[in-house]
Amino acid sequence: MPEAAPMIVATPDDAEDIAKLRDRLAQWMVDKDIKAWVPGEYPAATVAEEAARGEWFLWRDETRALIGVVRVIWHDPEFWGTDDAEAGYIHGLMVAPEWRGGDVGDRIIQFCADYTLANGVTRQRLDFSANNPVLRKYYTARGFTALREAPLPPRFHLHGTLNVVLMEKMLA
Template sequence: MPESAPMIAATPDDAEDIAKLRDRLAQWMVDNDIVQWAPGEYPAATVAEEVARGEWFVWRDETHTLIAVVRVVWRDAEFWGADDAEAGYIHGLMVAPEWRGHDLGDRIIQFCADHTLANGITRQRLDFAANNPVLRKYYTARGFTELREAPLPPRFQSHGTINVVLMEKMLA
């Protein structure tokens, strides 16, 4: 297991691997009757645009295999609407299935908190499909407070999820 979270800024070469990991996890969700992501809904071209804006971070193991990623943005009107405020918005937190159980999720959330604070921002936010009680419990246990449910942006509603839970955590 890696000793520390060596998250680094993604490069254009990472976009395809990030999209493939998301599709792999989306297929796992479909196979396990979890209605959240659909394979193919987040293409590498979209990831590449976001990488170019400095939004994605990657974690590769010693063999350079992608094991985890996360996207951090400072505004998120698409999901938060009129309540869009400056915050470290966590999106696309993904851990390769073979790395589950190594506390990488917690370490990535801490990386996001540190990155947010380093940018002078003291609020962290995230969203997830409202029909996912596992994520609700997970993020609540990590100090996030549920603010409300909101409609999922239309471009993500094609596979049955219509609402997201919006959560927030104030950072010290």
């Protein structure tokens, strides 16, 4: 990723591009038989509502193509239930396929940590499909600890997994 490319707050106008990237990655997962995302399950209208609340961040290259995106929220009862303590909850971390293999994911996670701390919060949390050992290894290597498995919210039951792994990392 170019050093000059800052992560910026997404606007509702970015929603279509974010949804298209998610669908592109979801189709890759379907093609690889990875039970995580499916195309169309996260519409641009939903992304636009979340972007209007300032929850999405993105990087674009010099052609305005997306390099990576992420959503950060402060409470997450949908995935964490009653244990949705204040934290920087990372959702929708996506790296465009042409940028895979570099440090884009690590840089997005670091952005999330910096953003979380700048908002006076010292805990990060995230979740992923329980049937994905690659992501478990990736996030563990970045200092996250698995706390438990939990049921996937029903609106995401399209893709063949019913549980998510809930992970946490203390930042301070």
